[in-house]
Amino acid sequence: MFGPGVLLRWAQEGAILVATKPISSPVKNAEIGELLEALAQHAQRPVEEALALPPAVYRSAPLLAHETRQIFEREWTCIGRLAEIPAPGDYLTFSVAGQPVVAIRQADQSVKVFANVCLHRCAKLLEGTGKARRIVCPYHAWTYTTDGRLVGAPQMDSSPGFSIEGQALAELRTTFWEGFIYVTLSEEAPPLEPRIEGLREVVGRYRLTDYEPVILENEIWDTNWKCLVENFMDAYHVFKVHRKTFDPTNQSVQRTTMHEGGDQWAYHTVDAPADDSRALAHPDNTWLEGDWRRTVTLAAVFPTHTMQIQPDMLWYLSIQPHGTDQVAVRWAVSIPREILADGDREALVKQWGELLRAVNEEDKGIIRRVREGVNFGSATQGRLAHLERNLWEFGQYYSRLMTA
Ligand code: FES
Ligand SMILES: [Fe+2]
Secondary structure, three states: OOOHHHHHHHHHOOOOOOOOOOOOHHHHHHHHHHHHHHHHHHOOOOHHHOEOOOHHHHOOHHHHHHHHHHHHOOOOEEEEEHHHOOOOOEEEEEEEOOEEEEEEEOOOOOEEEEEOEOOOOOOEOOOOEEEOOOEEOOOOOOEEOOOOEEEEOOOHHHOOOOOOOOOEOOEOEEEEEOOEEEEEOOOOOOOHHHHOHHHHHHHHHHOHHHEEEEEEEEEEEOOOHHHHHHHHHOOOOHHHHOOOOOOOOOOHHHHEEEOOOOOOEEEEEEEOOOOOOOOOOOOOOOOOOHHHHHEEEEEEEOOOEEEEEEOOEEEEEEEEEOOOOOEEEEEEEEEEHHHHHHOOHHHHHHHHHHHHHHHHHHHHHHHHHHHHHOOOOOOOOOEOOHHHHHHHHHHHHHHHHHOO
16 A cells, blocks of 8 residues: 555656545645634524534544544543442443443442553453453453453563553543443543533432433444434424324424523423323332423433433433444433332333334434435535524534534
8 A cells, every 4th residue: 555645756756647646634624624614603603593513514534533532532421320330340331432441340339440451462351241350351361350450461471571560451530420420531621510510400300320220222323423412402303203102192392391501411301291101200209399200301411421311211322423424322221210119120121122212213214314414515504493402502512622
């Protein structure tokens, strides 16, 4: 393989006859420059004049690299829930800005998050979720304790000067909020909790730490990551896309209330369906009061954590880009303990699993079509509806970070 510069020089020297030009960063930079200029303007747009983001931000590969630097390497990412790893040695893995991380429950019940990367030649250590007494690298069996210390390295006695003493996996900055585990790759990221305190006042009512995990899935969907975040916060599409699942009585618009969010979060609420078929607090739930006993909260902690919180269920998504046209999705469901204790657990899990898989299929299809649509060169920025207020908040956040 020769780089474009070599090809260009050869072309200049007449060594080859085909004219070539560098696949150069100037083209990319011009593209990014224009987009960032558009985003800087976008960040100034008031909610009364809210527009969708410029279509090119969903398809531009150079911009994805910029997103990685400006957003994913700097911000807090939700990687799962504490209740998903309840016992010492339980672990869950995730990828943040393309970098593998692992959260492990410690012997003292605390949770630590490490770079999921061997100190020898960088093999990824653990995959998926599971339980480990020791972490043994699948390549040459270097071995770590669950608190990250290197305690074994076969045959390395013959490598002069090598010692396992004092070697350990890199530990990442971690924080816990309402039972969720967040990490950041940045030393400079400001603490998360104060930035989303306004959202805690809403979410805290439900006592999510008492919800028990029952479903956890990892999938790749065909769309840009922003299409999925926006879709989850979009209260407008429900009456059309989910008319067979979430909204069979065609009442979603009347049941929805949009709320003002913050710099890093947004939410809206939806009343339980009038037929009392779901989203009701159990009689043993004495902490939700008044209308909150039948209120669903749909919230996002930007950039990529979305959640639907009901008195009878929690459904959350942790989202990461997978190129510009695919997205890695962790989606998981938890059910309050008092509801599991009172009902047929298996039937409840089956019922929620079937409903949310059907909803996912409906969303998957539509956001794939959006991703295909933004490929059109002169696709425009459409006007947002009032039920898309949370997309405006996301757009403000996104534009601000991208142009910082
Ligand atoms: S890469 Fe892990 S032991 Fe070699
Ligand atoms: Fe949807």
